[in-house]
Amino acid sequence: MSEKDIISLCPKAFYPLWKRSPIVFTGYILVIFYFLFCLYYFDFSLGKILSGLSNMKPILVAMFTWNDFFNWNFNSIFTGLAQTLGMAFLGTFLATLVCIPISFVASRQIFKFGLIRFLIKRFLDFIRGVDILIWAIIYVRAFGLGPFAGLLSIFTVDVGTLGKLFSEATDNADARQIEGMQSTGASKVSVIRYGLIPQIFPIFISQSLYFFESNTRSAVILGVVGAGGIGLQLTERMKAQYWDQTLFIIILILIMVAIIDTASRIIRKNIIDE
Amino acid sequence: MNDSLLKRHITIYSEQLRSRRLWNIFIILIFAVSFFMSSSIIDFNLSQIIDGFPRLSDYIVKILPNLDINLILENSKTEGSIQYWYFNFKKYAALLYETFNMAVLATLMGFIFALILSFLSAKNITPNIYSYHLVKRILEFLRGVPEIIFAILFVWALGVGPLAGIIAITIHTTGALGKLFSEVHENADLKTCEAIRSHGGNWVSEMRYGIIPKVLPNIISYALLRFEINIRASTVIGFVGAGGIGQELYLVINFNYYEEVSAIILLIILTVITIDISSGRIRQKIIGEMGV
Amino acid sequence: MASLEINSLVKKFSETTAINDISIRILDGEMVGIIGKSGAGKSTLMRLINRLIEPTSGSIAYNGIEITSLKGKNLKQWRSKCAMIFQQFNLIDRLDVLTNVLSGTLGINFKLLKLLKIYSKKEKIEALTYLNNLDLSDKALQRVGTLSGGQQQRVAIARAMMQNPSILLADEPISSLDPKNSKVVMDDIKKINKQDGIMVICNLHSLEIAKEYCDRLIGLSDGKIVFDGHPSSLTKELAEQLYDLENE
Numbered sequence: 001m002s003e004k005d006i007i008s009l010c011p012k013a014f015y016p017l018w019k020r021s022p023i024v025f026t027g028y029i030l031v032i033f034y035f036l037f038c039l040y041y042f043d044f045s046l047g048k049i050l051s052g053l054s055n056m057k058p059i060l061v062a063m064f065t066w067n068d069f070f071n072w073n074f075n076s077i078f079t080g081l082a083q084t085l086g087m088a089f090l091g092t093f094l095a096t097l098v099c100i101p102i103s104f105v106a107s108r109q110i111f112k113f114g115l116i117r118f119l120i121k122r123f124l125d126f127i128r129g130v131d132i133l134i135w136a137i138i139y140v141r142a143f144g145l146g147p148f149a150g151l152l153s154i155f156t157v158d159v160g161t162l163g164k165l166f167s168e169a170t171d172n173a174d175a176r177q178i179e180g181m182q183s184t185g186a187s188k189v190s191v192i193r194y195g196l197i198p199q200i201f202p203i204f205i206s207q208s209l210y211f212f213e214s215n216t217r218s219a220v221i222l223g224v225v226g227a228g229g230i231g232l233q234l235t236e237r238m239k240a241q242y243w244d245q246t247l248f249i250i251i252l253i254l255i256m257v258a259i260i261d262t263a264s265r266i267i268r269k270n271i272i273d274e
Numbered sequence: 275m276n277d278s279l280l281k282r283h284i285t286i287y288s289e290q291l292r293s294r295r296l297w298n299i300f301i302i303l304i305f306a307v308s309f310f311m312s313s314s315i316i317d318f319n320l321s322q323i324i325d326g327f328p329r330l331s332d333y334i335v336k337i338l339p340n341l342d343i344n345l346i347l348e349n350s351k352t353e354g355s356i357q358y359w360y361f362n363f364k365k366y367a368a369l370l371y372e373t374f375n376m377a378v379l380a381t382l383m384g385f386i387f388a389l390i391l392s393f394l395s396a397k398n399i400t401p402n403i404y405s406y407h408l409v410k411r412i413l414e415f416l417r418g419v420p421e422i423i424f425a426i427l428f429v430w431a432l433g434v435g436p437l438a439g440i441i442a443i444t445i446h447t448t449g450a451l452g453k454l455f456s457e458v459h460e461n462a463d464l465k466t467c468e469a470i471r472s473h474g475g476n477w478v479s480e481m482r483y484g485i486i487p488k489v490l491p492n493i494i495s496y497a498l499l500r501f502e503i504n505i506r507a508s509t510v511i512g513f514v515g516a517g518g519i520g521q522e523l524y525l526v527i528n529f530n531y532y533e534e535v536s537a538i539i540l541l542i543i544l545t546v547i548t549i550d551i552s553s554g555r556i557r558q559k560i561i562g563e564m565g566v
Numbered sequence: 567m568a569s570l571e572i573n574s575l576v577k578k579f580s581e582t583t584a585i586n587d588i589s590i591r592i593l594d595g596e597m598v599g600i601i602g603k604s605g606a607g608k609s610t611l612m613r614l615i616n617r618l619i620e621p622t623s624g625s626i627a628y629n630g631i632e633i634t635s636l637k638g639k640n641l642k643q644w645r646s647k648c649a650m651i652f653q654q655f656n657l658i659d660r661l662d663v664l665t666n667v668l669s670g671t672l673g674i675n676f677k678l679l680k681l682l683k684i685y686s687k688k689e690k691i692e693a694l695t696y697l698n699n700l701d702l703s704d705k706a707l708q709r710v711g712t713l714s715g716g717q718q719q720r721v722a723i724a725r726a727m728m729q730n731p732s733i734l735l736a737d738e739p740i741s742s743l744d745p746k747n748s749k750v751v752m753d754d755i756k757k758i759n760k761q762d763g764i765m766v767i768c769n770l771h772s773l774e775i776a777k778e779y780c781d782r783l784i785g786l787s788d789g790k791i792v793f794d795g796h797p798s799s800l801t802k803e804l805a806e807q808l809y810d811l812e813n814e
Binding site for chain 3: 465466468469470471472473474475476478479482483484487488490
Binding site: 031034035038039041042043044048049052053055056059079082083085086087089090093125126129130131133134137138139141142143144146147148150151217220221224225228234235238250253254257258 | 305308309311312313315316317318322326329330332333334372375376378379382415418419420422423426427428430431432436437440441506509510513514520523524527539542543546547
């Protein structure tokens with residue numbers, strides 16, 4: 001067979017790229033173009049990055065030269081860590097307490113008022129739409145600097161997220177067990193206590209633990225806007241250019257987060273197994 | 275059932291009951307101790323809430339706009355109109371656009387770096403075990419440090435502006451996506467890789483043709499999810515001077531330009547929700563079909 | 567005449583010995599069937615020849631060139647010279663048939679552009695020719711995942727042919743196919759062997775098919791050669807022993 005015959009078997013395979021699959025091709029071109037445009041928009045040049053990196057050099061050197069290690073203020077550093085953990089724990093704990101009743105009200109199977117459910121859900125959406133750092137700034141304005149503002153911002157964001165997750169869990173609960181309780185003529189409280197709670201409690205606990213874990217991460221950054229904890233210690237040292245202590249605190253944070261991760265994973269696994 | 279058997283059952287049952295009760299008491303005790311320790315370390319008490327609450331409601335009332343229903347559509351000179359509230363809208367829009375682009379650029383760059391590194395840090399396809407451990411540790415570090423901490427560092431090095439924020443978010447994205455991608459690779463089936471190796475194809479070809487086509491829908495959908503997260507991150511990374519609308523928000527909060535605070539926060543919420551919804555739609559479409 | 571010579575080849579995995587001191591000589595143009603029950607070491611032998619796995623000891627030589635010590639570029643060249651097809655086809659399901667066939671050139675002629683799925687016109691024509699020979703040219707731009715098992719295995723054969731191989735290793739090529747498709751695929755392999763004179767080494771589970779298509783059979787049991795000869799000289803007892811050792 002001649003070349004022409006072969007090509008005529010499937011001429012489309014020999015079209016140039018943009019003719020073969022124009023939509024995909026345009027998609028790729030658009031992404032690449034927008035990427036290049038963004039580089040241009042931010043004046044993103046290699047020279048800038050390199051000169052920035054050369055500015056980083058003394059900082060990095062300072063990070064690794066620990067001279068007066070024994071004179072560091074370990075008291076404030078470890079208090080900061082404890083505050084971060086405390087913020088995360090209390091924030092998650094209080095949010096869990098608040099979200100349990102919210103989830104009953106937001107659950108379709110127990111309360112029949114659609115409007116209230118709708119309003120609660122939109123309110124939770126709004127809370128989640130605002131980043132935790134923005135909440136933190138607002139609370140710092142109202143309550144002053146310190147871990148209390150941090151606690152409240154964790155609490156607020158958690159109410160938004162846990163409230164949504166909890167009410168989804170109650171919505172997905174097995175309706176037969178609830179109907180079974182209702183058919184015995186039990187009161188609303190006993191329906192919730194015996195028909196619903198045994199089903200959803202393990203889910204709640206496991207989700208709360210998971211959020212405690214991720215909240216320790218969030219609690220770290222709240223200090224950046226003055227809401228206490230280890231983040232405050234960290235940013236103060238960065239502002240004062242104590243780079244050696246900065247690195248030390250970053251390492252401590254990584255260790256703390258790793259420990260909490262592992263512990264919470266083990267506990268969650270045990271709860272789900274039971 | 276005879277008597278002794280019944281007795282034994284009762285003993286076992288009551289033992290189980292007792293151990294469960296002990297366990298519950300133990301857990302409650304732990305919670306109580308953690309609660310009181312946490313409360314004391316962060317000075318959590320009722321009086322603080324009671325004192326602070328009026329100040330909080332004061333502040334919220336102050337930042338809310340003074341809209342007058344009769345004047346709501348008037349021009350920007352009239353107090354009580356939306357235009358008066360959003361007199362700085364053009365500036366906000368420009369800043370929001372900058373924020374959006376920061377997230378786009380950081381996500382794209384982080385995606386590229388993460389993709390390259392993920393091949394090295396996936397146990398089943400890594401070219402050698404040392405690069406596997408090394409890259410894995412690096413990725414752990416990159417995602418372990420919060421982006422805003424990186425941002426503070428880069429503001430020192432590169433100066434105030436979006437560049438510092440972009441690099442900080444890129445670094446964090448690389449760490450987070452790198453881990454997820456390598457997990458996706460680790461679950462991929464290696465049959466096609468084996469075939470390409472049997473043709474004499476090199477490692478890069480193996481990754482390109484053996485892995486990427488299999489994992490692409492998954493990693494694109496992870497990247498879009500990350501984009502949603504990065505949009506949020508880039509709205510607040512400006513708090514430390516790293517560009518975007520956050521820088522302006524920090525400014526108006528500190529200078530007490532009350533109404534502007536709510537104007538900006540509302541815009542941020544709308545942007546975040548819009549992008550969450552549209553990116554969620556795209557993700558669902560992508561999971562369907564994709565040929566690369 | 568060119569030949570593949572295997573001498574006292576041994577492959578041990580941590581506990582077991584998969585290939586236990588095997589020596590064979592296969593000539594160019596032969597079609598050899600390797601038979602034996604699963605776990606006899608058939609697949610391991612294929613992978614050793616292609617160097618997908620490393621032998622514990624022994625030698626493999628092609629035309630007098632030692633294969634087991636090849637490295638880097640030479641190793642890749644060797645691999646592309648002995649093409650391989652697999653039981654599960656091992657194609658790129660999400661890509662079209664043509665790109666799959668073209669991916670066979672990644673070994674002999676690697677270019678960065680090929681990572682963007684850009685191949686030369688000459689290679690495309692070659693790929694289409696092979697597809698046409700296998701009656702698949704109308705499926706060229708279809709996604710591989712949408713094809714039937716038999717069609718997929720033939721795409722894999724076309725991909726192997728793109729490598730201009732001297733040897734075709736077929737690892738259980740028809741085990742996941744129905745009888746009708748099995749026949750089509752085996753006919754195609756036979757055609758390649760007869761028309762192009764390519765040496766074919768084929769792992770087969772089914773003795774019937776092996777007898778029908780191969781000029782020479784090699785029986786493997788527990789990593790050792792227990793039979794080597796023309797299919798007609800394989801006795802019924804030996805065949806039973808090959809496949810049913812446990813029933814003894």
